Amino acid sequence: MHRVVIIGSGFGGLFAAKALKRADVEVTLIAKTTHHLFQPLLYQVATGVLSEGEIAPATREILRRQSNARVLLGLVEDIDLTNRVVKWRFHNEYHETPYDSLIVAAGAGQSYFGNDHFRTFAPGMKTIDDALELRARILKSFEIAEFTDDPEERRRLLTFAVVGAGPTGVEMAGQIRELADSTLRDEFRSIDPSTARVVLVDGADQVLPPFGPKLGRKTQKTLEKLGVEVQLGSIVTDLDDEGLTLKRKDGSTERIEAACKVWAAGVQGSELGATLAEQSGAELDRAGRVVVDHRLNLPGHPEVFVVGDMAAVPGVPGVAQGAIQGARYAAEAIQARVTNTAGPGSFTYRDKGSMATISKFAAVTQIGRLQLTGFVAWLAWLFLHLLYIAGFKQRITTLLSWFITFITNGRAQRVVTNQQMVGRLALERLGARSSGKLIHGEDLTERN
Amino acid sequence: MHRVVIIGSGFGGLFAAKALKRADVEVTLIAKTTHHLFQPLLYQVATGVLSEGEIAPATREILRRQSNARVLLGLVEDIDLTNRVVKWRFHNEYHETPYDSLIVAAGAGQSYFGNDHFRTFAPGMKTIDDALELRARILKSFEIAEFTDDPEERRRLLTFAVVGAGPTGVEMAGQIRELADSTLRDEFRSIDPSTARVVLVDGADQVLPPFGPKLGRKTQKTLEKLGVEVQLGSIVTDLDDEGLTLKRKDGSTERIEAACKVWAAGVQGSELGATLAEQSGAELDRAGRVVVDHRLNLPGHPEVFVVGDMAAVPGVPGVAQGAIQGARYAAEAIQARVTNTAGPGSFTYRDKGSMATISKFAAVTQIGRLQLTGFVAWLAWLFLHLLYIAGFKQRITTLLSWFITFITNGRAQRVVTNQQMVGRLALERLGARSSGKLIHGEDLTERN
Secondary structure (H helix, E strand, O other), rough: EEEEEEEOOOOOHHHHHHHHOOOEEEEEEEEEOOOOOOOHHHHHHHHHOOOOHHHOOOOOHOOOOOOEEEEEEEEEEEEOOOOOEEEEOOOOEEEEEEEEEEEEEEOOOEEOOHHHHOOOOOOOOOOHHHHHHHHHHHHHHHHHHHHOOOOHHHHHEEEEEEEEOOOHHHHHHHHHHHHHHOOOOOOOOOOOOOOOOEEEEEEEEOOHHHHHHHHHHHHHHHHHOOEEEEEEEEEEEEEEEOOOEEOOOOEEEEEEEEEEEEEEEOOOOOOOOHHHHHHHHHHOOOOEEOOOOOEEEEEEEEEEEEOHHEOOOOOOOOHHHHHHHHHHHHHHHHHHHHOOOOOOOOOOOOOOOOEEEEEOOOEEEOOEEEEEEEHHHHHHHHHHHHHHHHOOOHHHHHHHHHHHHHHOOOOOOOOOOHHHHHHHHHHHOOOOOOOOHHHHOOOHHHHO | EEEEEEEEHHHHHHHHHOOOOOOOOEEHOOOOOOOOOOOHHHHHHHHOOOOOHHHOOOOHHHOOOOOOOEEEOEEEEEOOOOOOOOEEEEOOEEEEEEEEEEEEOEEEOOOOOOOHHHOOOOOOOOOOOHHHHHHHHHHHHHHHHHOOOOOOHHHHHEEEEOOOOOHHHHHHHHHHHHHHHHHOOOOOOOOOHOOOEEEEEEEEOOOOOOHHHHHHHHHHHHHHHHOOOEEEEEEEEOOOOOOEEEOOOOEEEEEOOOOOEEEEEEEEEEHHHHHHHHHHOOEEEEOEEEEOOOOEOOEEEEEEOOOHEEEEEOOOOOOOOHHHHHHHHHHHHHHHHHOOOOOOOOOOOOOOOOEEEOOOOOOEEEEEEEEEEEHHHHHHHHHHHHHHOOOOHHHHHHHHHHHHHHHHHHOOOOOHHHHHHHHHHHHHHOOOOOOOHHHHOOHHHHOO
8 A cells, every 4th residue: 555654734734634535545644743723823822812722623533534544643853765764753752654655744933034042032923832822921911010010111011022014923913902902901900901012023114015015005004003013124133031122224223122022923944844955955945945846846756745834836825725735736646646647737826815814803815816905804814714724613613702702802712821821931941942942842752 | 998808719719809899898819820710620621622711711801890809910928917918929029918808718739648749640630730731641642552552551551540539530530431432433543542441549438429329329330331440449559650559448459550640539728728827826627728717717817718628617518619608708797897787697508519420411410408310410510510600701612612522522622732742740850849839830930
């Protein structure tokens, strides 16, 4: 039986496995989390609208009825392209899984553009752990401000800086604003949460660059009406526990004292990209993504596909649709290989549009040349997200959670565990080498 | 204005604050978590039925419209009974809050009966952190078993031991069984989850001792029909990473190799009890609970009330109703004190009955002399729990989550974060002094 190994349970990995449902192959999906992640809604977990379960169904539950697929929990450490073996481990157990075809969809982490020391103080938005860490930091800031007498420190605690004005950054900024203005209203006695300052920073000259200048301007206006300060053409030159320093294009600098920082600025392809590049001679782009050929193959390796955020394919954006379409293409090519039929031609990406929510009832949507804003765009956003959330249970509870949040402004998921209250920062001081490593469970599982 | 300080946001603390809504007092509630906790449903978070948000609404959200109440996040370290000051801190900030009346409702932790080293290997069921840690351990056991070839180790991974056959223990055992038999069915390829062994251990001669022998026998029969092994008259003499050792009344011993252990066996009153006892001369019972007088007062301190799990009151069980009724009584007494009117007489507990679910559609309920079992008891359980869950949002999403679980056997909340995957054990090895401390955020926040 032809053995297909898939690395990753994100959009790329999961949709590749599903696309092989009727293929005469043996699928093994190896992932470092037990869940699939609907990353586009991660910001709603970070801001208390959704529970983690609603956007992260168990991968093996989704694939339970697909008898040709098995799911294994493990961190892939190495790929031996010559002997066609994937080497992975969980805790101290090492395993080797051989393959005939390989789909690498290990995704991307957040890039700090060479300033990895920012990471500790400004978590990214890539994992459930990130979202829960941010939820804790956001809510903790209000909690501490409530009993802080020093007005300067209180101001710092109530300042939230979001770096990166792509969809995730825009959505986070809008949600923190709504949290402060509506959800937390009347809950504090010493502070007025609506006086919180939310700053959205980007080096570009507009918000949502891929949406074009017109939608960018409209989005910026909506954000500013909500009370988000938009700082464009500004790059972050320094970022620490206390705040961050911006440098504008005109050379001027500004220091913003902010307790809570969110990093939504750039992506860095999985470290597995380097492993693949080293052995195959493939190139990596500046974001560490593997440059694949027009069949999504690693050069010289028709049996290895790289899809999703860790692949650099001209014209394919790093969004769910890019990963899903790449995964389906790879599955089709593998099926052709197994059945000895003509495979698909070159991979072509079909742009299904992009969308971002700004606030309740306001979104921007671009589908081809059609640009929508406001309530209509928001309805389109609602419908499409519900459609793509995996799992029946998740779909109906998410709809209910949204309904509740929309009508009450309340958020049902505001729990901060003690572990999260303690936070990554303390764990690092305790000995974990870096939160970047910690978040992938590497440092600690190694010692367990 | 008369200042009332309340310590704790559990049933005692929250209901005390709410009962003072119309009183001419200034209420300050200090708690170490930002949420209230509906502890009776904690086992459903541990087994993936409910999200943490559904049973843990934010305390300040519940009290938002009560203008005479403020909520502060902090860990109370000391109470100065002479100067009437509560000393608390959050991270490195120390605060003192004076009071005219004090309600101490800091609850209880799990007791390991002198074997505190068991704690690391068998988490209790007292906090959201506990439940999420257990969820991770339970699901991780199945995940690791899936790629473990050694049959003995696989057996150990698929053995779950629940210590303590009170309601929480019975509910956990029943839920782990259902998880293994229904929820996880067809999800694995190398193991059959239904071959998992679930052992329920108690030193007593029956399960659910407070329900009496008849309901105990019925519950045991239902549990055994489900596939739970019930080991009564057995105490745990040893417990480590690998398993546990039981000693029976006849002197025989048995070693059970079990990767996942749950401790639901005893309670230990909050450490604040010792502080109160030392200064007032009050006695502590064996479980470290403060022996209060018939007005729930600390001896010699009519301005200090101790309610809920940290108070020892003859005839009052350590359940939600005990805390709620105690809290309401204390609030009434304080109102009388403020208005200079005759206060309530001695505290009397009104038994509203007890209940425990065993599995889907099966529960046991005792209300006075009325004993119910099976579906009727389960319906009573469903209705009463929905009634007592705080928060409209929580109530409707819980109902939906239950509905989904009942009809599909699926569980929507199976996420294990990386932090939880790493787990407490690894954190301890990393340097945290004990998970007991860690779970209260003490060790780490100190260093933060």
